[in-house]
Amino acid sequence: MSSKELPAALALAAEDFARYLRSERGRSAHTVRAYLSDVGSLLGYAASEGVEDLPGLELGILRRWLGAQSEAGLSRATLGRRSATARAFTAWAVREERIEADPALRLKAPKREKSLPGVLHQGQVLRLVEGAESAAAEGGLLPLRDRAMVELLYATGVRVGELAGLDIDDLDPDRRTLRVIGKGNKERTVPYGLPAALAVDDWLRRGRPALATEASGPALFLGARGKRVDQRQVRSVVHALLEALGDTSATGPHALRHSAATHLLDGGADLRAVQEILGHSSLATTQIYTHVSVDRLRKSYLQAHPRA
Template sequence: MSAMRHGEAFLAHLAVERGLSENTIQAYRRDLADLAVFLTDRGIGDPGDVNRSDLQDYLYQTHRRGLSAATRARRLAAIKGYFGFLLDEGIRRDDPTELIDGPRLQRPLPDVLNVEEVTALLQAPPRTIIGLRDRAMLETMYACGLRVSELIALTVDQVRLDLGLVRVIGKGLKERIVPLGGLAAAAIEEYLARTRGTLTGHGAEKHLFLNQRGKPLTRQGFWKILKAYAAEGGITKEVTPHTLRHSFATHLLSNGADLRAVQEMLGHADVSTTQIYTHLTTGHLREVYDRSHPRARLTIKAKRGG
């Protein structure tokens, strides 16, 4: 039995939900295959039997083999992602990578859309039966900063239009309450009134967003919808489901939202994960400072000797 069972499911998850490139997916596949060889040599045939010591020994071996810090960091990222996926899916009850640190590298900043690009994306769906569903999904994802897995898992009773709130079940089945903006609430209300009954045939399906067969949407199905509307809206950036989540956080912080509040809305366990978005808002802070501080416009003139 392979030591890296469920690896292909993990890679498919990365491709659909995280929007990683094919090159990155292939690199992760090689990383996991290399780890599988190491574990197999140790007689470990099931991912549930892997412990922290095994992984630390593997990472030490990659260092001795002379792999670069960047390669070792990516390899650890693949391993952490894999075991985090197993934990989220209930395949493991713990994460053996939790206390393992890798080479310190500067974390890349996520891509975000500006407000005009978000508006173009949200206005792209037509006012058809399916277009109303798609607009409601896109509005909800941006309004609440949801992961795509959280969006497609939403049930009708998790959305309280009367209160403007969504009850989200996130990673590790952790529940959080996220505000729902007025435009998103209106889009959902119109979808429920005009579209959803047509898709279900007024059946008993509990999920909020459904495909044309009346079944819950898949991650891949949403991915295709998003890509199509990004192109329709004339957006030239690479847009993934996570792009809307990144944009949600960045726009909130740019407009003065509290970091801890954004952390709670995103469902981040550690505020350090949320802090990456503060790097994206420094330009806005500079503008606020220049506009607001009474001495911001003064220039410093160097003295020259006579």
């Protein structure tokens, strides 16, 4: 319902609110358009319930408005934005003395859905590391590094910043473990497998010595000029390998972290063990991966079971 179709008092309120938004500094034109679209939707719904002026805008109407949109399939993120718009609008109306009490004070925004970047299937990971291996086999020093970085990212689930910050002494080749300094300067020990061990050993024997300079220090992974590799370089390497797959929406190193966690749980790993490996301070953060695993299980069931 456009402002021209609204009852006169509601249309006037919408126009005044629009002027208020445009007068505020720091609000982009896109944000203003989104706010006005949401307010138009709210007032249109209120009008459909017989509301003709702002004092008739009650909490129940706000809740039913959001409920109707939820039933229409709007995402939680959009519903959260619209509830925030409603609170901003009613707070403005109170300040302008258009209404006495704010009906949105008890309006709760729906919890945002937790989402992950594209999680790779195990077959995709295999193709990814095979791509890195092929590049390393063709020669050059940096492809040896790139292969080792990708193998470690997937093997350990470390964050890109943690990988870039690794020193040679953080490796324990005999036990195949890695000492990682994570968020909050917390230290943890993470195991890694044989493929990662072989790739890292190859880099340390054939790649790193040829690039190392006085500026290298103890850094495990180096850039072309011998300095410690930075996060941007790691992201660029992983992005190129993911792009070469051609069948994933994943774009960076975090996708390998998410994939490692998901595959660990798919394989029967204990949730608290995965929490320790990832360095999560809260188990709730790790539990998102159980949802991913269950979703995959459900899809497999629906595709395979004759009476699904």
